[in-house]
Amino acid sequence: xxxxxxxxxxxxxxxxxxxxxxxxxxxxxxxxxxxxxxxxxxxxxxxxxxxxxxxxxxxxxxxxxxxxxxxxxxxxxxxxxxxxxxxxxxxxxxxxxxxxxxxxxxxxxxxxxxxxxxxxxxxxxxxxxxxxxxxxxxxxxxxxxxxxxxxxxxxxxxxxxxxxxxxxxxxxxxxxxxxxxxxxxxxxxxxxxxxxxxxxxxxxxxxxxxxxxxxxxxxxxxxxxxxxxxxxxxxxxxxxxxxxxxxxxxxxxxxxxxxxxxxxxxxxxxxxxxxxxxxxxxxxxxxxxxxxxxxxxxxxxxxxxxxxxxxxxxx
Numbered sequence: 001x002x003x004x005x006x007x008x009x010x011x012x013x014x015x016x017x018x019x020x021x022x023x024x025x026x027x028x029x030x031x032x033x034x035x036x037x038x039x040x041x042x043x044x045x046x047x048x049x050x051x052x053x054x055x056x057x058x059x060x061x062x063x064x065x066x067x068x069x070x071x072x073x074x075x076x077x078x079x080x081x082x083x084x085x086x087x088x089x090x091x092x093x094x095x096x097x098x099x100x101x102x103x104x105x106x107x108x109x110x111x112x113x114x115x116x117x118x119x120x121x122x123x124x125x126x127x128x129x130x131x132x133x134x135x136x137x138x139x140x141x142x143x144x145x146x147x148x149x150x151x152x153x154x155x156x157x158x159x160x161x162x163x164x165x166x167x168x169x170x171x172x173x174x175x176x177x178x179x180x181x182x183x184x185x186x187x188x189x190x191x192x193x194x195x196x197x198x199x200x201x202x203x204x205x206x207x208x209x210x211x212x213x214x215x216x217x218x219x220x221x222x223x224x225x226x227x228x229x230x231x232x233x234x235x236x237x238x239x240x241x242x243x244x245x246x247x248x249x250x251x252x253x254x255x256x257x258x259x260x261x262x263x264x265x266x267x268x269x270x271x272x273x274x275x276x277x278x279x280x281x282x283x284x285x286x287x288x289x290x291x292x293x294x295x296x297x298x299x300x301x302x303x304x305x306x307x308x309x310x311x312x313x314x315x
Contacts, residue, residue: 002154004183004301005298008298008301012291012294014248014290015290016290016296017069017286018215019286019287019290020065020068020069020072020283020286020287020290021065022059023282023283023286023287024064024065024283025061025065026220027274027277027279027282027283028061028064028279030277033048033052033057033277034055034057034081034276034277034278034279035048035051035052035055035057036048037276037277038051038081038082038276039051040097040205043048053128055081056297057207057279068280068283072287075087075088077091077280077283077284077287078280078283078284079280080278080280080281081276081277081278081279081280081281082272082273082276083278083281087280087281087283087284088284090269090281090283090284091266091269091281091285091288094252094264094265094268094269095265095266095288097167097263097264097265097266098251098258098263098265098266098267100181101181101184101185101254101257101258101263102188102247102250102254103266104181104185105184105185105188105189105192105250106186106189106192106243106246106250107247108186108189108193109189109192109193109196110196110243111194112193112196112197113192113193113197113199113200113239114196114200116128116132116197117132117196117197117198117199117201117204118202118227118228118232120132120133120197120205121201121202121204121205121208122204122208124205129257130289131202132197135194135197136194136195136197137194137199138186138194139190139191139193139195139197140191140194140195142190144187144188144190144191144253144256144257145256145257145260147186147187147190147277148183148184148187148256148257148260148261149260151183151186152164152165152183152260152261155181155183156183162179162180162182162183163176163179163180165260165261165262165263166180166262167180167262167263168180179186180261182257183204183261184257184261184263187257187260187261188250188253188254188257191249192246192249192250192254195242195246196239196242196243196246199238199239199242200235200236200239203234203235203236203237203238204231204232204235205238206235207231207232207234207235208216208229208231210231210234212230213226213230213231213236216230226241234307234308237304237305237307237308240300240303240304240307241300243300244296244300246300247293247296248289248292248293248296249263251266251267251289251292251293252289253267254266254267255267255268255270255271256273257296257303259271260263266288267288268283268286269281269285270285270286273285
């Protein structure tokens with residue numbers, strides 16, 4: 001196990017190099033000059049050139065990347081052009097907000113998918129099974145930004161049950177924080193609920209047809225124990241894999257959802273940085289997202305061992 005963890009952690013460095021270099025190259029190929037956007041159209045070419053030199057944007061792209069990566073290895077992701085503050089500080093301030101939104105969306109999807117998926121698998125062709133199938137189809141068919149706008153129109157504008165946007169920290173007002181979370185969490189969790197419902201239903205149907213389930217029932221075990229101890233423990237392994245992938249999808253989904261609901265997280269920071277061509281912030285957000293995605297996959301591999309002792313990571 002320890003050897004496997006060391007190998008996976010060492011693998012993070014080359015992946016970070018590839019991801020950061022491709023991102024660095026891509027954002028520098030986009031037309032536009034950050035100095036020009038920062039100074040405005042009335043700025044003289046001499047003023048723009050001086051700011052480019054101050055920001056280090058006058059150097060070749062490869063030299064800029066090498067300097068940036070060397071400082072990143074020492075924990076310095078640079079200075080934000082737009083915010084005039086260290087990139088790491090800007091990300092760190094907004095990270096808890098995005099974690100709150102993404103974590104609750106993932107938790108909500110699992111709380112809905114697990115019980116309804118199991119019930120749907122054990123009561124096939126019932127009305128709940130049909131409801132699960134229709135919900136899964138709608139959840140995967142409706143894009144997140146469309147669903148978010150529909151929820152805003154109905155529940156925030158028409159009925160005024162929830163605020164149309166904004167964020168209140170949980171430490172300031174718990175009730176308003178939860179009210180602000182309802183619509184973004186529903187929007188972000190919709191596709192995850194749909195995929196998880198279909199996966200747990202299919203896995204449970206397959207597990208219930210296995211010999212060990214028939215043996216457990218023949219021994220006279222309670223049906224609840226057969227379902228949740230024997231069948232679900234094996235059926236949940238594919239779901240764990242999908243949840244690991246969904247962490248990356250939720251990180252990407254926050255870019256749109258946080259913009260729609262004025263949620264001051266990393267997603268909104270990334271969108272505003274892209275519009276203003278704030279290179280250091282874009283680079284820092286992509287790098288942090290890549291590391292979060294890789295650590296989520298590492299956590300999924302460790303969960304395999306807990307759920308199924310037959311799996312040996314060192315092998």
